[in-house]
Amino acid sequence: QVQLQESGPGLVKPSQTLSLTCTVSGASITSGGYYWSWIRQHPGRGLEWIGYIYYSGTTYYNPSLNSRVTIALDTSKTQFTLRLNSVTAADTAMYYCARGTLALLGREPYYFDNWGQGTLVTVSS
Amino acid sequence: QSVLTQPPSVSGTPGQRVTIPCSGGSSNIGGYSVYWYQQLPGTAPKLLIYSENQRPSGVPDRFSGSKSGTSASLAIGGLRSEDEADYYCAAWDDSLSGWVFGGGTKLTVL
Numbered sequence: 438q439v440q441l442q443e444s445g446p447g448l449v450k451p452s453q454t455l456s457l458t459c460t461v462s463g464a465s466i467t468s469g470g471y472y473w474s475w476i477r478q479h480p481g482r483g484l485e486w487i488g489y490i491y492y493s494g495t496t497y498y499n500p501s502l503n504s505r506v507t508i509a510l511d512t513s514k515t516q517f518t519l520r521l522n523s524v525t526a527a528d529t530a531m532y533y534c535a536r537g538t539l540a541l542l543g544r545e546p547y548y549f550d551n552w553g554q555g556t557l558v559t560v561s562s
Numbered sequence: 563q564s565v566l567t568q569p570p571s572v573s574g575t576p577g578q579r580v581t582i583p584c585s586g587g588s589s590n591i592g593g594y595s596v597y598w599y600q601q602l603p604g605t606a607p608k609l610l611i612y613s614e615n616q617r618p619s620g621v622p623d624r625f626s627g628s629k630s631g632t633s634a635s636l637a638i639g640g641l642r643s644e645d646e647a648d649y650y651c652a653a654w655d656d657s658l659s660g661w662v663f664g665g666g667t668k669l670t671v672l
Binding site (some may be wrong): 476483485486497500533542543545546550552553554 | 564565593594595597599605606607610613616618650659661662663666
């Protein structure tokens with residue numbers, strides 16, 4: 438059974454870089470067919486898709502965050518990471534990592550079938 | 563402001579059937595499957611319905627999804643207290659080339 442676990446600092450200062458790691462167990466992040474993703478949830482609000490990285494290293498980011506986001510794979514540690522530069526208070530949120538699985542029944546390329554528990558990141562001085 | 567529109571809250575009594583609507587547009591719900599996630603208090607979202615009306619293993623058949631045009635809905639029959647949660651709809655969006663979500667609907671079991 439696949440499990441995902443986020444880790445990283447819970448507090449980041451404004452203008453600095455938010456860095457989070459997602460450790461994956463029960464599945465190989467180098468296998469085709471999975472889109473390793475990050476999603477966030479602002480306090481009391483809905484969900485916002487951040488982006489994904491495919492096993493090949495291909496990435497795609499939400500255009501609203503594109504210039505500030507980097508998602509990378511660390512295959513030796515079965516982890517993938519999120520870096521968000523120049524953070525502000527608006528980046529305060531619960532951050533989830535999730536596995537995207539190929540959507541065989543629809544036109545969309547994948548869907549999220551497994552999520553981590555989430556980690557709360559607060560941006561404050 | 564979420565791309566997909568859901569009511570902030572719905573409520574029902576035990577045993578009742580409730581529906582949660584989700585409205586979008588031609589670039590998302592109108593052209594792609596709708597997915598539903600259940601978020602129990604203090605936990606991560608859990609996949610409830612995929613590809614519009616498919617249930618992952620372990621999800622009771624009390625939960626069902628449907629879609630018509632650019633709108634979708636989640637139906638929960640035989641309401642139980644443990645169904646109290648936030649429910650989110652999601653769909654792929656052509657304009658974004660990524661995922662959009664609804665703002666979430668809080669279900670209260672009275």
